[in-house]
Amino acid sequence: MAELDSLLCGSSFTSNDSIETSSSNSASLSSTPPTIVSPDSMSLASEPDLPKPENITVPSIQAVITVTDAPKPQNEQREPGQQTPVSKDAIVVAEPPQSTESTESTESTEPAQSSPASRPRRARSSLPVYNLARLAGTDIHGKRRPKGDSTVDKRRRTISEGTHANHVDSIAGGEADAPGRPNHAPEDKVDASDARRSAPILHTPKSARISKKPSSSPAPARLTRRATRLSGAPVENLTVKLSTLGKRGKKAVEKGIGRLSRELLRLRDTNEFAHIDTRPVRYTVWSNGKYVDVDPSQEAPAPEPPRKKVKVDEKVADERKAATPEKPEAAAPAPAPAKKPRQKKWLEKGLYAGQEAPIDIFKGLTAQEKKKLASLPELMPRGKPNKTFRQPMYNGLRILIHGRDFKLPFDVCNPLPPGQPKPAAYRTMTKNRFVGDAASYWKKTPHFEDFASKCVCKPEDGCGEDCQNRIMLYECDETNCGVGKAHCQNRAFQDLQERTKKGGRYRVGVEVFKTGDRGYGVRSNRCFEPNQIIMEYTGEIITVAECERRMNEEYKDNECYYLMSFDQNMIIDATTGSIARFVNHSCSPNCRMIKWIVSGQPRMALFAGDRPIMTGEELTYDYNFDPFSAKNVQKCLCGSPNCRGVLGPKPKEVKPPKPAKEQKKSAKTSKASKTTKPSKVAAKGKAVVKKTVKTSIKTATKRKLKDAFEFDGDDEEDAKKVKKRKIKTATGIKQALSSAGLKAAKGAAKGTAKGVTTIKRSVSTISVSAKKRTGLGSSSSKVLKTKAVKVAKTKPSTAVQRGVSKKKTTPGKKATGPAAAPATNTKSTTATAAKTKIVIPSRSPSLTIVAAGVATTTTTPAGQKKETKAGSTPVLTKTTTTTPSSSRKGLPKLTISGSGGKTSTRKWTPSRKALEAGVMLAGSPKKSPATAAGSPRIKLVNGGGASK
């Protein structure tokens, strides 16, 4: 032992390169990663096939020694500061766990080299051995004792000779045990890099050394420093160790803590070591199963949703794996690519269709639009563009250029949300149905077959403005139009049917909604073009008698009646019908109710007005309502600027008197018009139009005059009134009227001995309301409010003078043939009553039939001036257009008188005002004079006063 000590303390392990201590393994013994690898004894023992020591080559290992702490012998004298001489480069292999006892016994009984049981464990050459100090970069500070403490006054370190020898043996391949091997002198410095030399050969025989052991006192248990890791014991960290250390141990640690290695100091400084949780405290609130963010500022960014796994075949996945070279684990993760700012995506359809935020605002506009835009500085882009919600471009801009306010489109302005109040259930009807006598009555009346219109349009014309069917308000079909469905544009009802047959609120395009103050109303669910058909007014077609019966019996308690005058003295009752019945009145309506002849049948529909209708707009038309008397007046709540205040008739258009000069001029023009050359358009199709119109007029005249002459002429008084009204109620296309025309009409009217009837074929609504809404009326519980005739302003009111024969006016005689004078919408220049033969009534303003030999100027929507010389047959005269195209669709007026039966028997006479207005008369069935005689009577009269 003394030798050993001398060996250790002497120069054998002391080299120039030696560092104070061999404690570089201290870290490895405690908490740092394994720096020394030694096979576990148990595992080695269980490996019988381990290679023999001589076969092991450990080129990288320079020296393997086992350091054991042994009690410092008494006799050992060591200079303070003297340290265990271990080569700087020496690599320490911890000794496998071994009981002291066994070691001792081995040492004491058998020589190390001869005993297989005590054979040292071999270091596994396959495992790497690291120089921790070098790796950690602490070798520059020199060797330290474990925990960085000084080796002074510490237990002496000894090298277990047996173990050492065993290690030497294991590494040197038993060379140390070779008998002829020269022993190194103790003073020989150990070159740790020399594997052979690093295995020092002990000079003292084992037995002698053992004998030197003091036998009297029990040998102090030799402390062997072992790698915890290798011992199989769980690795303890510093904290655990400190806590488990005894008082002394703790003190020692505390003492030496100031000298902790940098690594440990670094570790000590970590929050993890100090058990400090630096993560922010999060408050989570869960309400009703949902997370509520209490303080979003504290909230950590939400984790990205897991990416969807792409399904890949296992095979493919394996192949990919094989193909991809394995990345080194230690490779630093690639820096995340910087996030690109999100690009706004624009819809390809709708509001921003095809928009790429044009730099040039003029892009895509027509030359005209560009010009207009240039004159509108307010539309020019200025300032920073709003990128979130851009200004409307292209179509939107176009709308603005054309002077229409921009409104959000359909898909932005959604229809009404669900859960809206609904009107009381009612039976709907999508087609008119004749009820009771109406059907037989209808059949008996030889009406439309005789007057079937036939257009002569060409496909390129497309049945446009000049289409005679259109002019006559006849819808084209296969029987009356040769253009064909593909090109014909005069098939509104067919279009409507096609649009709505699939159903769906957007195709239907309208919905009932509850208004604030006017009960239910109808609003659009989509946009409509000007004059586009919107919906049909359908219901039961009933006779007047049936209407009266219903009003008195079935509807007597109703607040509203949905009755509208129709055709042939019949009424549409939409109590069972389409939702068009909910359309309210407005003094500035956006729609018109127009009657058309479709396949020989009259049908009523709501059409858009002259301007387009946007989604969400309430649809309205002018009821032209006459409440009979002030008692029944209902306050109008339409809210338009030009509101008449009450649900009443349209005010008369008062034309300012022309100055004398103008009158003269117009007279001259009228005279000149005889010889005026027809316009280009007129000239083109003059012959054709003439022919067609002649035919049309012939047939149409027949029907209309027949209607007119159904007047029995019993009531002269009525007739006079009607005559007055006929003249005064000229509200149609007054612009086209000349004073001469009026004179002619008057003259013709004067010439008639008996009732001159004005045929105003129009749409009328009869609505009886029991409501007392306005307070303007009396306190009567039930008020009959017959809705007045609704007539499009620009529609013709065609007057047919009764009592005027086809050829000559025969005063005093009941009219036997139609001899009519232009009443209100005809501009006749030189017509005289005597010469007037026929004025053809028409539902279109374009047709004016004048008396034979009289040239008349009429208006067509197409703007054609047509001049016709009246002959024995009605001819189309020269026309001047002042009427907008849409007005063409206005209806001829049909007036409903307030009471039925013969006029002589009537108890109630419509007010003069009402007659003058030529509108529908309305009144309370109970309060009206008619009521006094019994049931209220409503009579449809062609001519507004004459009863049939």
Ligand SMILES: C[S@@+](CC[C@H](N)C(=O)[O-])C[C@H]1O[C@@H](n2cnc3c(N)ncnc32)[C@H](O)[C@@H]1O
């Ligand atoms: C054919 S109904 C229209 C639908 C009705 N709003 C409903 O809820 O059934 C006609 C009635 O509606 C009301 N009405 C329609 N337009 C109106 C208006 N502009 N002002 C006041 N009341 C109106 C009147 O009471 C009128 O008698």
